[in-house]
Amino acid sequence: MISLKELKKGLLTSLWFVFLTFPIMVIKVDPFERTITWRWHNAVYMAIGTFCIFFIMKFYMQRKEMKKDTQKDSNDSILQKTLLDTRKRNIFIGTVLAVALLFPQFVSSYQTNVMTTALMYVVLGLGLNIVVGLAGLLDLGFVAFYAVGAYSYALLNLHFGLGFWTVLPIGGLMAAFFGIMLGFPVLRLRGDYLAIVTLGFGEIIRLILENWGTFSQGPSGISNIPRPSLFGLDLSLGQAINYTYYLMIVFVIITIFVVNRLQDSRLGRAWIALREDEIACQAMGIDKRKTKLVAFSLGAFWAGAVGVIFAAKTTFINPASFTFLESAIILSIVVLGGMGSIIGVIFGALILILMPEYLRALSEYRMLAFGAILVCMMIFRPQGLISNIRRTYKFDKTNLKTTPK
Amino acid sequence: MMNKPILNVSNLTMDFGGIRALDSLDLDVNSGEIVALIGPNGAGKTTFFNCITGIYTPTAGDVFVTPPDSNKQINLKGLKPNQVTEKGLARTFQNIRLFEKMTVLENVMIGRHCRTKAFIFGAILRNAATRKEERSILEFSYHVLEKVGLADFANEFADNLPYGAQRRLEIARALATEPLLLLLDEPAAGMNPQETMDLDVLIKEISREGQSILLIEHDMKLVMSLSDRIFVMDYGKKIAQGTPAEIRNNSAVIKAYLGEEVNA
Amino acid sequence: MDYFIELFFSGLTRGSIYALIALGYTMVYGIIGLINFAHGEIYMIGAFTAFIVATVLSIYGFPLLAIVVIAGVAAVVWSSSYAYTIEKIAYKPLRHAPRLSPLISAIGMSIFLQNYVLLAQTSDFLPFPALIPEFAFMEPIAHIVGSSDLVILITTFIVMIILTIIIKFSKIGKAMRATAQDRMMATLVGINVNSVISATFIVGSALAAIGGLLIASHIGQINFYIGFIAGIKAFTAAVLGGIGSIPGAVLGSLILGLTESFATGYVSSDYEDVFAFSLLVLILIFKPSGLLGKTTNQKV
Ligand SMILES: Nc1ncnc2c1ncn2[C@@H]1O[C@H](COP(=O)(O)OP(=O)(O)OP(=O)(O)O)[C@@H](O)[C@H]1O
């Protein structure tokens, strides 16, 4: 099955990688003690690892070729098929909801807390999904809007004593306002420039928060931010954690509802058309600037609102929570899940946030994996784990019916 | 109704750096007409479309449209492409530019965008007005698809369509904007003879319903069969205009196409 | 006045380093239209390789000159190899993909490489051995221009001349220019576009590696994160000069280096990075084609 030529090629590849990684992986120097550690085992792992990967890749490519010949589109997953059938879909959603509601009763408050965090990333992912997945605008500074929300709550509470429920919409609107202010000049830029400008904007916001101590209390951050309130009741810590969790569940449901409606609307179609082909989109009468701006600021709104919840949940924020890596994580969620796909993004968030949490051994490799995920997804499965399906319509000659499929 | 002008282009000029792609071009289209714009490769035909639809900003010249129910000329100069479409020019592209990951029907629904209004709150609340509008978009789009013969593919992704069907879909998408004037950039390019014949029938049918059409085409048989009038350009200049019969016998046109020196 | 001259030279030094990195961005962008986000990491890997090799050699007691030469060569060889491999793995399969796909892939690569070095080595700042000695003849003006400033300026100058010669006169340089102008045409006249792209990555990363070596020995410490900030700044410089334009990258870098130096010297050093990022945002908004870049009409 494996020809001699391929074997040779595999060996050469693995040798190349051993050479490539030699200084970084094998040698470790201690410049203070002036000692050298030679980690030859790493070279061996590298050799075996790349050799295996080489053949896995070969195999994968062959299978892909074969699949291409036989059949084309059966890559709808079981999950998608389930969701297409209305009855099955209701059962599925009911089950998920029941599990979600009962979850805190069966696990420790630590676990509940972790899940709340994951849910926050679900909402962040869905928010970024509007911008990147639907409208096709690569926003690398998404975390800035998250920071705007978080600091809105912390500062408005600190100086004016405003409560969580008052600031929740304010934080979202503040972020949306920042989105419009930034979006207005930059949204006419080409896609890759837009990505870099948003990245720069995100870093500017973080650096300002870090350096403008009198405004934001600098790197040490703001602490003692009140948790979400419930009709003025005094909640114990455990209750507060559960309460935040349920709050997040409600918030996730609202977000899904809104995003779902948006993507099958006139506006949603315009976003996708914009993503597919800007020039054709304009030539069909869509105002590019306005459509982009709406997507950008809606995404920012969600980030801002989650920012408020984040500040309330952790009761402490500082600029270190809002680095570029945070934007990269949210982007990984969207890319892994499937750009434009709601269920995809939900799964993406749960996988990427919960996995490193429960596989402690892996958590060290978390960022490494995020980087690898971005690269691999682009190469092997750019549509993500669960690709988006468009709404379809059924027609009767006499009576027009629409069936969401 | 005939002979009332709906498009007036005068003195249109476009420079790309040192290249003059359009050189003081005049052109007009009357209501209900099919007008063809022909010329050798690189003559500047597509550039002409790009300039009048706002994709490029012309160096000089004016573009006016006159809606049939009024006598007021609307100046399109300086408008953005989407505003031009709103004013009534809709186009297709020489190299097909469909929204590939949208369904065929959705592609056409995009064409309805500039004739409808629902926005964020309409989308989220889905109130009665929005539902009604959405329904009208659907009905209109489906109707257009039936007209171009693609109704059976309504739920396919656009990039799964065969080539000829993709060209038809581009026409459907442009028609959905209810244009005063439909601009077709080489609609028959890459089609086999059968597809070209079907296209001929389709364009005649659309025209019979009163649609004014300006078309760029290299297939002379199709041009001669469809057009009421023909404009010929070469190197950015208009070298002839007239009825198909006049153009067929015009020596300047023949020379341009045979590539001879005009003054040889 | 001394202070002014000191700031001026430190600005030039900074600018030269930015230029060495910015050239890689600009060359790659000119040829495949990709913002090679991982370029900053290539520079970081160059610096790290130089650090490892130099430290090993100094432990074994090699003379300084040998250390400088071997570490420099190692930095160039490994940086280029990484860049070559990355292009093959992460960018080449995406050459016909939508425009954002290779950019996302590049961002992923950048994060991956940062964490690869972090895990395989350390997250601490490491002291980089001083490879450039204090020259005795610089003694009288050492308080305004250090020896290492001088070496950096001279090295950068020489490297630029070599690069110019390669691009202007060598076969591969001509092929690069042809490919940058029109890839399709280049293929038709028989240029092997794949090797031109590889060569571009290799040349760009060799420059970045030299930059990495110089800055590391100038500043005296490195860690896995130096590539990110330096990368963004060099990119800013490339955009300022007009991305795709080689003289533009050098000009933009010098301007950025000088402004940063004066701004930190006379105003405040807290906002150094804010300043660079704001400059980037402002240029992209008001003059995305940069100082020496040319505006193009997208063909429809
Ligand atoms: N964006 C642009 N930048 C520079 N030159 C351009 C641009 N668009 C078109 N041109 C030039 O303008 C001239 C006319 O091109 P155009 O595409 O309008 O020709 P055409 O008549 O449509 O040809 P074809 O029949 O091949 O489609 C050509 O020389 C072309 O290279």
Ligand SMILES: [Mg+2]
């Ligand atoms: Mg053309």
